[in-house]
Amino acid sequence: MNTSPSTARSVQHRMRSTWHTATVVETRAETPRAVRLTLAVPTWPGSEPGSHLDVRLTAPDGYQASRSYSVASSSPWGHVVLAIDELPDGEVSPFLVNEARPGDTLEVHGPLGSYFVWRPGQSDRPVQLIAGGSGLVPLYAMAVAHDLTEDSTPFRLLYSVRTPADVFFADELTSLAGPLLQVTHVYTREAPTGWPGTVGRLTRESLAACTIPPAERPRIYVCGSTGFAETVAAWLLELGHATTDILTERFGGL
Numbered sequence: 001m002n003t004s005p006s007t008a009r010s011v012q013h014r015m016r017s018t019w020h021t022a023t024v025v026e027t028r029a030e031t032p033r034a035v036r037l038t039l040a041v042p043t044w045p046g047s048e049p050g051s052h053l054d055v056r057l058t059a060p061d062g063y064q065a066s067r068s069y070s071v072a073s074s075s076p077w078g079h080v081v082l083a084i085d086e087l088p089d090g091e092v093s094p095f096l097v098n099e100a101r102p103g104d105t106l107e108v109h110g111p112l113g114s115y116f117v118w119r120p121g122q123s124d125r126p127v128q129l130i131a132g133g134s135g136l137v138p139l140y141a142m143a144v145a146h147d148l149t150e151d152s153t154p155f156r157l158l159y160s161v162r163t164p165a166d167v168f169f170a171d172e173l174t175s176l177a178g179p180l181l182q183v184t185h186v187y188t189r190e191a192p193t194g195w196p197g198t199v200g201r202l203t204r205e206s207l208a209a210c211t212i213p214p215a216e217r218p219r220i221y222v223c224g225s226t227g228f229a230e231t232v233a234a235w236l237l238e239l240g241h242a243t244t245d246i247l248t249e250r251f252g253g254l
């Protein structure tokens with residue numbers, strides 16, 4: 001059966017606005033307190049790099065809780081990969097990190113967040129990615145798409161984490177790093193042995209030193225806790241970047 005573009009759009013819209021059943025296929029430790037969760041979502045309509053979905057859990061008594069999670073990757077056969085950091089006093093993340101097992105089912109809704117996406121060929125302006133902790137997830141999706149499509153836009157990633165063990169997608173980032181993706185880590189508590197830099201929180205000066213300067217008009221994607229994203233965005237403005245060049249995604253918390 002042939003489908004007209006308007007019918008296809010309306011079907012896709014209906015699929016996005018519905019809740020999809022997701023089955024946990026694989027769980028693996030991402031960091032000491034985070035899990036990488038692979039879900040089988042046969043009705044997943046696909047998603048753009050940077051977008052997120054809502055996960056809904058339902059307790060035996062019918063109580064429901066939902067939270068947003070960025071899509072690290074999704075495949076044409078409906079596998080969706082998430083990476084979730086545990087907030088020990090949280091409602092949803094401790095379950096996903098410690099309790100979810102292959103075969104469990106949950107519900108997902110999405111993809112969501114079309115403003116915080118990077119599309120291959122979108123612009124030839126350089127792209128600066130800035131992540132704090134689990135805020136790496138949507139930016140990782142963008143870096144992978146950049147690599148897979150062999151897009152020639154220069155990418156730079158500045159990634160702030162507590163310790164080397166807290167790096168999300170550590171091996172993948174090592175493989176992706178190269179002439180078109182320059183990766184800089186900031187370690188706030190402990191650095192790898194022999195690390196040449198200092199250990200400590202990002203400052204406005206260190207941000208300026210390891211990001212693309214305003215004169216090059218980078219498109220900047222900032223993602224992390226609310227405090228991280230807002231502090232970094234304020235510094236970027238002080239450094240001379242335009243508001244319209246800065247896109248932020250806030251994961252919550254302070």
Ligand SMILES: Cc1cc2nc3c(=O)[nH]c(=O)nc-3n(C[C@H](O)[C@H](O)[C@H](O)COP(=O)(O)OP(=O)(O)OC[C@H]3O[C@@H](n4cnc5c(N)ncnc54)[C@H](O)[C@@H]3O)c2cc1C
Binds near residue numbers: 093
């Ligand atoms: C668009 C979007 C995408 C997201 N993607 C991811 C992702 O890929 N991976 C991921 O691990 N999380 C992600 N998050 C955060 C996630 O939605 C939840 O907020 C997080 O998992 C905590 O949920 P919870 O139910 O465990 O904690 P809650 O019960 O909601 O909160 C417990 C306590 O922790 C605080 N808190 C809530 N969120 C955070 C936070 N992020 N940092 C610090 N403190 C917090 C609350 O204020 C509260 O005091 C995303 C959030 C958004 C809005």
